[in-house]
Amino acid sequence: MIEVRSLVKRYGDTTVLDCPDLTLDGAGVTALVGANGAGKSTLLTIAGRLLEPTSGTVLVDGHDVTTAPSRELAARVAILRQENNLAVRLTVRELVEFGRFPYSQGRLTDDDHRLVDRALDTLELHEFAARRLDELSGGQRQRAFIAAVVAQDTDHVLLDEPLNNLDLRHAAQSMAMIRRLADEFGKTVVVVLHDINVAAHHADRIVAMRSGRVVADGEPSTVIDEPTMREVFGLDVEVTEHHGRPVVLHFLAS
Amino acid sequence: MTSRIPRTIAIILAGSAMAVAGLTMQTLTRNRFVAPDTAGTLDAATLGLVLGAMYVPSAPIYLRMVIAVVFALAGTGLFLLLLQRLQFRDIVVVPLMGLMLGAVFNAASVFLAYREGLLQTLVTWISGDFSGTLRGRYELLYVVAALTILTYWFAERFTIAGIGRDFAVNLGLDHGRTVLIGMGLVASSSAVVVVVVGEIPLLGLVVPNIVTLALGDRLRRVLPVAAVAGAILLLLADIGSRTVRHPYEVPVGVVLGVVGGFAFLAIVLRSRGRVG
Numbered sequence A: 001m002i003e004v005r006s007l008v009k010r011y012g013d014t015t016v017l018d019c020p021d022l023t024l025d026g027a028g029v030t031a032l033v034g035a036n037g038a039g040k041s042t043l044l045t046i047a048g049r050l051l052e053p054t055s056g057t058v059l060v061d062g063h064d065v066t067t068a069p070s071r072e073l074a075a076r077v078a079i080l081r082q083e084n085n086l087a088v089r090l091t092v093r094e095l096v097e098f099g100r101f102p103y104s105q106g107r108l109t110d111d112d113h114r115l116v117d118r119a120l121d122t123l124e125l126h127e128f129a130a131r132r133l134d135e136l137s138g139g140q141r142q143r144a145f146i147a148a149v150v151a152q153d154t155d156h157v158l159l160d161e162p163l164n165n166l167d168l169r170h171a172a173q174s175m176a177m178i179r180r181l182a183d184e185f186g187k188t189v190v191v192v193l194h195d196i197n198v199a200a201h202h203a204d205r206i207v208a209m210r211s212g213r214v215v216a217d218g219e220p221s222t223v224i225d226e227p228t229m230r231e232v233f234g235l236d237v238e239v240t241e242h243h244g245r246p247v248v249l250h251f252l253a254s
Numbered sequence B: 001m002t003s004r005i006p007r008t009i010a011i012i013l014a015g016s017a018m019a020v021a022g023l024t025m026q027t028l029t030r031n032r033f034v035a036p037d038t039a040g041t042l043d044a045a046t047l048g049l050v051l052g053a054m055y056v057p058s059a060p061i062y063l064r065m066v067i068a069v070v071f072a073l074a075g076t077g078l079f080l081l082l083l084q085r086l087q088f089r090d091i092v093v094v095p096l097m098g099l100m101l102g103a104v105f106n107a108a109s110v111f112l113a114y115r116e117g118l119l120q121t122l123v124t125w126i127s128g129d130f131s132g133t134l135r136g137r138y139e140l141l142y143v144v145a146a147l148t149i150l151t152y153w154f155a156e157r158f159t160i161a162g163i164g165r166d167f168a169v170n171l172g173l174d175h176g177r178t179v180l181i182g183m184g185l186v187a188s189s190s191a192v193v194v195v196v197v198g199e200i201p202l203l204g205l206v207v208p209n210i211v212t213l214a215l216g217d218r219l220r221r222v223l224p225v226a227a228v229a230g231a232i233l234l235l236l237a238d239i240g241s242r243t244v245r246h247p248y249e250v251p252v253g254v255v256l257g258v259v260g261g262f263a264f265l266a267i268v269l270r271s272r273g274r275v276g
């Protein structure tokens, strides 16, 4: 369970995040959506204790992320940030193995190796396992970083725009993988998505943000309508339906 | 000469320590051109030696070692502090900043040594030299061996810290502390090397670059190779230093300066074709 409590982040006089209360409980995929600068990454990175809030806090399974020992948190919550384009000379497998560090401290057991293999399989990275990250495309590297988070095997997984750099096939595949994390492995997944339709199709719940505030929260079918989309994205769009799920025709907006 | 065995041990330990120091610094600062030479570490240690010679001239060697280590730590700490404030962590700007810092320490050393009539001594410290490696001094290098082993013990953490702060924190690592431990360990070991044999230039820059190019950035795997390569390179340089002007000896630092300089140029030219 992830509980946001009176969370505020300010830079100088500018409040970039003001989230009084938000609870994410149980297995499922929650999508964070909103325009650029809405505060999605800020919320996610604070929850992953990569950023200090100005006030308030986030609890992960009751552990306060601003005070709990980082090493303990590493076994409960995993976060992948937006920017990972570092060309470090590690193989894909080495990177994914680091996902087991919170448990193994560098000495991998058979179980660790199994989870590493599973993560490589899940992201179809086996053929690249021995390749070095600096010799991969941006999308392949992105998938390697996702695999490391999957190998970390925490109950809570926070992903900031994981589909960046991915082609259509791998984007679809990654979303299917994210669904599996929730459905098969019972994880609580929070994922920032810039494509509202991907969110509408794959998420159980959508949290829409604007100017640092949550402006809509609920199942895709309740959140996605024309007035809300106008409020969130500042765009007049037409909303239609496909297999019972809303589809936003944002590309038709004028 | 009876100085053969101590000398050989000294060369092996010093060479591996400098290579490991450079490798660790490059990993932790995520910059391939950062090493004890370019982070102000060596110059700070030398300044410590000069001040030690001025104010406690009769102090035993281990006390001077402690002073040099303290200065190396402070100098490297200052480098890290400046690095933190740097807006553009450009691959070239970072070591350039370290070189400037080192130049300031060096100027202070020269000024003080000149005033105190210690210039001759300063020259031997600056230009690594094994001819003076006698019993009672080379034993200090066992400290270096211990520090190098400790560095290896932390290798996996250093690699993770080198991938990035967010990546490390996510895995439960205290990033700031890990960087400080690593930089502290290798700054200390290179300061001890300065006390025993003087500044060994470029080794910490060249060896890690060549080794990681071939074997990647995972310290646990490359660190032992870098240590061996550093030892071998310094042994070769030492042979060179004794044969170039036989029967006289050229300081090994001078030999390395020339050979390492060319190797370094080659690396720089090669790496321009790649992304920094």
Ligand SMILES: Nc1ncnc2c1ncn2[C@@H]1O[C@H](COP(=O)(O)OP(=O)(O)O)[C@@H](O)[C@H]1O
Residues within 6 Å of the ligand: A011, A016, A034, A035, A036, A037, A038, A039, A040, A041, A042, A043
């Ligand atoms: N270090 C910072 N200093 C000042 N403002 C920042 C900083 N980081 C983020 N911001 C601002 O906070 C707001 C929210 O950013 P972010 O959470 O990254 O948005 P999103 O991920 O929704 O695009 C933006 O307006 C951004 O400019």
Ligand SMILES: [Mg+2]
Residues within 6 Å of the ligand: A040, A041, A042, A082, A160
């Ligand atoms: Mg963002």
